[in-house]
Amino acid sequence: MTRYVMSIDLRRCVGCQTCTAACKGANATPPGIQWRRVLDIETGEFPDVRRTFLPVACMHCANPPCEAVCPTRATTKRADGLVAIDYDLCIGCANCVMACPYDARSIVHESHFAYGDTPMASEAKRFDPDRIGVSMKCTFCVDRIDLAAITGQVPGVDPEVTPACVNSCISGAMQFGDIEDPQSSVSRLLKETQHYRMHEELGTEPGVYYIWDQS
Template structure:
């Protein structure tokens, strides 16, 4: 873990999550670091995310993109987990005609479901493919009571899922499990990762795990040339 003990990691994260205060005394700048050398492509993050956020068919906040390089037998497989990048300069927000997508002070890019008109401009303008349209489909045939259960997202009780009513007919995305952060917990994908490939914390705190890992020479961000300044940082 780059010289950082698990005790230090969880201790610092607990303080940041409990107080919602950054290392400079203000709001935290939440960020996620993903160590690609530890990702085994098990898709536990994908499953945990769908279970936590009760996302419908066709909506998967956390996906793992797999790529093979080389020729047999010298083949190398790379697993690239891809949640929402929570960009500091989100291209999705720039094109929203009703300002339904906006930045929270803590750095999370949020969507106001009641304001979203489902135009999907943001989906087209997201360079990471991290946004999804909720067509109102469900897992009712596979899971009894799926549409009647409350989604944990944002702590809101939207009631039974019905086509044409919120939260269907709108655009959805990863929120770093904001409802869990409010309870002092880390995102479901981070908590579930069996290889400890994911780290979550406050970039404003120079002593936090994510701040130290983000400063590592191994660190990089996807499509940095676009100037989006993602809050998801990868380690080579």
């Protein structure tokens, strides 16, 4: 069975925020809403100080706590591991926002644009009224994943069916693919390295793996 996951090599991430910009461009999120963020973390004491850049978004958990608290079944886990939101079923109750331990969800109750109440031509063209008053988050670019089933392309291999953030990563820190496929880049990479998943002690089984050293 297919299980799409993402790996992020923290040794390679330079904190350029290109993935954040690519995500916003691909998904036309409202001002102030970022489905993918890069945290800038400083550790140690002077003069032995280190900066670590940590990209975060929806973790597409195997046991998503957001799904369990949704009263309308708007949030569901797909067979391929992606956690999806049906905007037609979502009532904007924010239960999932509070349940998510990764701060990955947001709700916008009114239309906002970059320059006041009037959208630019590009904003008007891509404005989606279905995303007002409902929960939204990173989708792993689900429209691209679904396209792969039609075109026969492989997510994580062919850029057209790979999440925008992965395509944009200038350092090659981000990889995407089917962890159940032993030949996929993520499977091979995770076998060769030490990694962890954020808050995995909660039993959520996140679908994002952070690489930090060799095995």
